[in-house]
Amino acid sequence: MKLTDIDLNLLVVFDRLVQDGRVSRVAESLGLSQPAVSNALRRLRDLLDDELFLRTPSGMAPTPYALQLAEPVAQALRGLQGALNVRASFDPATSERCFTLAMTDVGEIYFLPVLMDALAREAPGVTLRCVPVADAALREDMAAGRVDLALGSLPQLQAGFFQQALFRQRYVALMRAGHPLAAGDAPLNATQYRQAAHVRVVSAGTGHGQVDEALQRLGVARQVQLTVPHYVALGQVLGSTDLVATVPERLAERLAGPHALVARPLTLRLPASTIAQLWHAHLHRDAGHQWLRGLVAQHFGTAAGAVDSP
Template identity: 40%
Template sequence: MRNAHSLDLNLMRLLIALHRLRSVSRAAEELDLSQPATSLALARLRKAIGDELFIRTSHGMLPTSRCEELVGVAEQAIKAIDVAVTKQAAFDPGTARREFVLTMPDVGEIHFLPKLAAHLAKHAPSCNLRCEQIANDQMEAALSSGQVHLALGYFPNLEGPGLLRRRLFMHSLVCLVRADHPIVKSSSVSLPTFLQLSHAVVHSVGRSNELFETLLKKQGLRRRIQLLSSHFLSVPAIIAATDLIVTVPRSIAEYYARLEKLRMVEPPINIRPYPIQQFWHTRFADDPALKWLRESTTSLFVEK
């Protein structure tokens, strides 16, 4: 490094943000800077390092080999400073201003966000919640970098040496049909009827749907999927207006049944309950604010 004396913590944070986001505008937004100020800071950084650091391409800003080398050092330095500061800084939810970043499937937002938002409004009125949709294969990196503070949901493949988790509750799946369904008239459905019906299936970032699909495949069962969607938002209206059947998490089915004239039906296949957990990275285990967030989530959702 040619001019180490000209570097400051803000430039190190900029380097880390640019490396993760690959965009000057997105880095500026994250660091609460204007885009011109961010571009000037990048120019200072390049001059101090004596390297281009990032090359503009059609796929975003790609880091140079020198940049890759420096990012690891910068992350370690920032981590050491952050840990030293957060260990001493107490978190008072009543007066603190903080944004908490969560990731969860959209179906999880229906379950978690109403209670979490109400809890913050009462106990941490100046703190905000932000939900980010993160691909499953990018979730470990997002938690490790601090892009996301907490992941909530069923993520059986979310593993890593620095990841921590706590089970909140066990969940199960149930079927939904419209209240006056012409074929399904009771609180359960037989396997032949289930397989003959037309199904709606939601494929989202969560894994509960994959659990059910894997079970069907293992048992060699096939049914007609008449509607395939990536979102849960339209499910209650669709089921209420058709003869389709859908399989969803039980708490979500209970919520949908309050919105439309729907009926919950026990599936004909034994589906084992699966764990809903919260995940975080050990880097932020001692952050008082994030510790408060995790404790709040546990108190709101853990099974008594």
């Protein structure tokens, strides 16, 4: 088959059907009627001599041939979109673009106050939408353009994405100012750490699980009295109890003042956490996205970090 034999719009419909699996969703996302999408699918079936998608109770399931075509077609469309957007201009002062960011609750606490203040001054019409990084579909959402940028320590996105390291941070022990271990500047040793009562944060889908792995390797067992799935209420919990939390250093800086907390360094050799911004290749040359990444690097990067390509 020659490229001139096929309408590019049919490939756009094909790509969306692979991602969404339902004619109604594809029609809505592309601004078409459902009959128009069905007609495009019929034309593709005739051209390619394959059913491509089979109707099932859960949606349109791609055939083996459609699965074989899916990634090459997606890459070709992204490359074409990127080429067309190379010269697109972006003026933050007048733009009303909405960017979708994926981050943890720690990221929301650390990044959002600064970012929103910067937007108010530099890009008052630009808005942000946040989604959790723990979403199982994050990779697919970034590839499909539904998520613009991911921020954090995200090992599940290390392969196949552009990334720029922003900063490295150690883990510290965080506690209320009146805690028996809060006095002094010396790091807490292993004995003090073992004897303390701890709150453990399980932050799914992030690199913060490395703390538990490191403690296990060191043979250090914590007396865990509370386990929570996120960091949102940590300041209030620590401020009213004698519990200790092992947290990233920059989160400790954000929580210390409002909740009268104290951060103490540790003698335990815990791994540092590298916080990065990550994005998909199809947005690499997008002018608005380049501006957003520059804004993030300007306010949170410790140096002009190099960009690692996929």
